[in-house]
Amino acid sequence: MKTDTTTDAAANEFVLARHPEGIPVAGDFTLSRRSLNALEEGSVRVQTRVWGIDPGLRSRLSGVASYVAPLALGDAVTGFVAGKVLQSRDAGFAVGDIVTGSWGWRDIADVPARSISRAPEREGLPLESLLGLLGIPGITAYFGMLDIAQVQPGDQVLVTSAAGGVGSIASQIAKLQGARVVGLAGGALKCQWLLDTAGLDDVIDYKATPDLAAALASKFPQGIDVVFENLGNAMLDAVLPKMRIGGRIVVCGQTADYNLAPEQVHGVRNTRSIIAHRLRIQGLVAMDYAARYEEARRDLRAWAREGKLVTQEDIAIGFEQLPAAFASLFEANNLGRKLVVAA
Amino acid sequence: MKTDTTTDAAANEFVLARHPEGIPVAGDFTLSRRSLNALEEGSVRVQTRVWGIDPGLRSRLSGVASYVAPLALGDAVTGFVAGKVLQSRDAGFAVGDIVTGSWGWRDIADVPARSISRAPEREGLPLESLLGLLGIPGITAYFGMLDIAQVQPGDQVLVTSAAGGVGSIASQIAKLQGARVVGLAGGALKCQWLLDTAGLDDVIDYKATPDLAAALASKFPQGIDVVFENLGNAMLDAVLPKMRIGGRIVVCGQTADYNLAPEQVHGVRNTRSIIAHRLRIQGLVAMDYAARYEEARRDLRAWAREGKLVTQEDIAIGFEQLPAAFASLFEANNLGRKLVVAA
Numbered sequence: 001m002k003t004d005t006t007t008d009a010a011a012n013e014f015v016l017a018r019h020p021e022g023i024p025v026a027g028d029f030t031l032s033r034r035s036l037n038a039l040e041e042g043s044v045r046v047q048t049r050v051w052g053i054d055p056g057l058r059s060r061l062s063g064v065a066s067y068v069a070p071l072a073l074g075d076a077v078t079g080f081v082a083g084k085v086l087q088s089r090d091a092g093f094a095v096g097d098i099v100t101g102s103w104g105w106r107d108i109a110d111v112p113a114r115s116i117s118r119a120p121e122r123e124g125l126p127l128e129s130l131l132g133l134l135g136i137p138g139i140t141a142y143f144g145m146l147d148i149a150q151v152q153p154g155d156q157v158l159v160t161s162a163a164g165g166v167g168s169i170a171s172q173i174a175k176l177q178g179a180r181v182v183g184l185a186g187g188a189l190k191c192q193w194l195l196d197t198a199g200l201d202d203v204i205d206y207k208a209t210p211d212l213a214a215a216l217a218s219k220f221p222q223g224i225d226v227v228f229e230n231l232g233n234a235m236l237d238a239v240l241p242k243m244r245i246g247g248r249i250v251v252c253g254q255t256a257d258y259n260l261a262p263e264q265v266h267g268v269r270n271t272r273s274i275i276a277h278r279l280r281i282q283g284l285v286a287m288d289y290a291a292r293y294e295e296a297r298r299d300l301r302a303w304a305r306e307g308k309l310v311t312q313e314d315i316a317i318g319f320e321q322l323p324a325a326f327a328s329l330f331e332a333n334n335l336g337r338k339l340v341v342a343a
Numbered sequence: 344m345k346t347d348t349t350t351d352a353a354a355n356e357f358v359l360a361r362h363p364e365g366i367p368v369a370g371d372f373t374l375s376r377r378s379l380n381a382l383e384e385g386s387v388r389v390q391t392r393v394w395g396i397d398p399g400l401r402s403r404l405s406g407v408a409s410y411v412a413p414l415a416l417g418d419a420v421t422g423f424v425a426g427k428v429l430q431s432r433d434a435g436f437a438v439g440d441i442v443t444g445s446w447g448w449r450d451i452a453d454v455p456a457r458s459i460s461r462a463p464e465r466e467g468l469p470l471e472s473l474l475g476l477l478g479i480p481g482i483t484a485y486f487g488m489l490d491i492a493q494v495q496p497g498d499q500v501l502v503t504s505a506a507g508g509v510g511s512i513a514s515q516i517a518k519l520q521g522a523r524v525v526g527l528a529g530g531a532l533k534c535q536w537l538l539d540t541a542g543l544d545d546v547i548d549y550k551a552t553p554d555l556a557a558a559l560a561s562k563f564p565q566g567i568d569v570v571f572e573n574l575g576n577a578m579l580d581a582v583l584p585k586m587r588i589g590g591r592i593v594v595c596g597q598t599a600d601y602n603l604a605p606e607q608v609h610g611v612r613n614t615r616s617i618i619a620h621r622l623r624i625q626g627l628v629a630m631d632y633a634a635r636y637e638e639a640r641r642d643l644r645a646w647a648r649e650g651k652l653v654t655q656e657d658i659a660i661g662f663e664q665l666p667a668a669f670a671s672l673f674e675a676n677n678l679g680r681k682l683v684v685a686a
Binding site: 236262270275276279280282285288 | 597605606
């Protein structure tokens with residue numbers, strides 16, 4: 001990487017150093033220090049305060065096309081962030097404004113004004129909420145559970161990765177709608193949090209569950225109406241035969257599959273249930289709801305303020321923690337929304 | 344089978360003699376002759392005129408539960424039929440009425456009045472239309488294409504089993520909505536019919552196509568918006584990566600999988616497209632639309648009358664042809680709706 005320290009303004013960024021095979025490691029990324037040119041008209045210089053760490057990034061690291069372009073070697077890692085305006089050459093932003101964008105793993109960045117947004121009203125919620133409850137995780141959970149799953153009172157709901165950033169919010173939204181919610185998570189700590197703090201009805205600790213099909217049958221004797229699915233094909237195959245008539249499966253993430261080569265991915269065979277039980281299986285990308293973000297945030301803020309919806313963050317301190325924080329997402333020891341906060 | 348010829352009224356039926364393994368053969372069914380008791384109050388004696396021959400029956404023959412109960416050995420084969428009332432002990436039906444029901448592979452049957460319906464208005468269409476355009480095939484095609492797929496002008500549409508009873512109607516409905524429609528069928532005869540008579544934009548003859556993925560890529564350079572899917576998992580897996588953002592896959596039948604043991608069914612792996620392209624995969628059972636049948640029939644009759652929608656029947660003559668007609672469904676030489684008509 002080229003290093004240039006001849007200008008007074010410099011910035012650090014992490015770039016993709018190699019395409020990870022299997023589970024990513026911190027060494028898949030390299031720190032690069034770049035000089036910053038004079039800020040261009042229409043651009044804004046931002047200092048990052050919080051980085052969101054998302055498993056979905058994994059699908060962009062292998063060089064295979066997905067719903068966003070794959071990263072090439074040497075590319076700066078993208079991702080949702082929040083920060084403060086250091087300098088502005090756009091009428092829409094002033095120094096000190098809090099903004100959000102997807103400038104990624106950079107400590108300071110010059111970005112086009114049109115690529116960032118003024119941060120939404122937090123109503124007393126902490127800055128981190130911009131990348132959690134009020135960010136893509138909260139919005140994903142909200143529209144996934146309400147718009148796609150259309151969860152109804154009395155519905156039998158399974159949320160996978162239930163203790164994660166999206167799943168923990170999705171679970172509680174389903175509870176608020178009057179559903180019975182069972183969370184699937186790995187480990188006693190996460191399961192206890194789901195029961196005691198998030199108020200779920202029941203949990204499946206997959207680390208202590210040798211027979212997932214039997215666990216699903218036992219926790220859902222009447223079958224499942226809604227699955228909020230974050231794991232991938234093996235889970236999809238397991239839930240299909242348990243679905244009730246008119247069941248909905250929101251495909252929100254495929255974390256367990258992101259590290260697999262295509263031929264290693266589990267083959268889904270229980271598709272007879274799709275017709276037999278008139279299932280709807282639907283993919284979810286929060287950005288499709290951009291025009292309705294404020295609708296979600298209004299409810300999410302109110303629920304949080306009233307104590308009806310709790311959030312849990314897993315925070316690492318310091319820009320240099322980004323690669324390790326991302327790699328740790330796949331260790332299945334995560335409780336809550338993974339974030340890195342500037343030191 | 345017990346045979347009784349001591350009463351003056353007797354009836355024939357085909358019963359399941361063995362659970363077929365793989366492709367069904369005529370010998371999986373046995374003819375049984377039964378005496379008829381005096382007709383009970385609230386029942387109607389019907390003489391079958393037309394039997395609909397549906398691949399979906401296959402899924403009930405293996406003794407495995409599906410969306411309808413599986414048939415046990417010795418059970419009379421069920422299925423949609425149309426017939427004439429011979430005798431009635433119900434105020435709702437009179438001798439000579441044309442009725443439809445699902446009394447199946449029987450030439451004469453005593454059925455509860457509540458289990459049959461007066462045939463809908465045909466407006467000059469032949470009796471066979473009760474089991475085709477105006478029956479479950481037409482209604483499946485109609486709600487599948489309009490209600491579930493929500494086909495739009497300009498959509499790129501693939502219909503599999505396009506020359507079959509459902510697919511041929513679904514293809515033409517999509518054309519009537521202004522979509523570009525490519526039909527997948529086996530053999531030159533069917534493909535020619537789809538192009539020349541049904542007016543499709545293009546066809547894929549899977550018998551002449553060694554590389555299905557390449558054929559899909561060539562016929563859909565811009566990708567696919569709607570798949571009306573009648574075949575099963577291998578086709579589902581092949582179309583997933585070709586889908587455009589917001590694509591819809593209507594799972595209407597799984598004909599190619601019905602004859603396979605569960606472990607032989609193709610494992611679907613290309614599920615990354617579900618999130619990447621925000622797909623909706625949805626199962627369809629026409630009976631769920633029972634309250635809206637007349638809505639479909641009104642349009643279907645009008646299109647047929649105006650010459651905008653053509654139908655093709657593949658008719659065998661005589662009750663005794665039922666087992667062979669059913670077995671022939673899986674020979675892939677079928678053009679149009681398979682029916683048996685009473686001699």
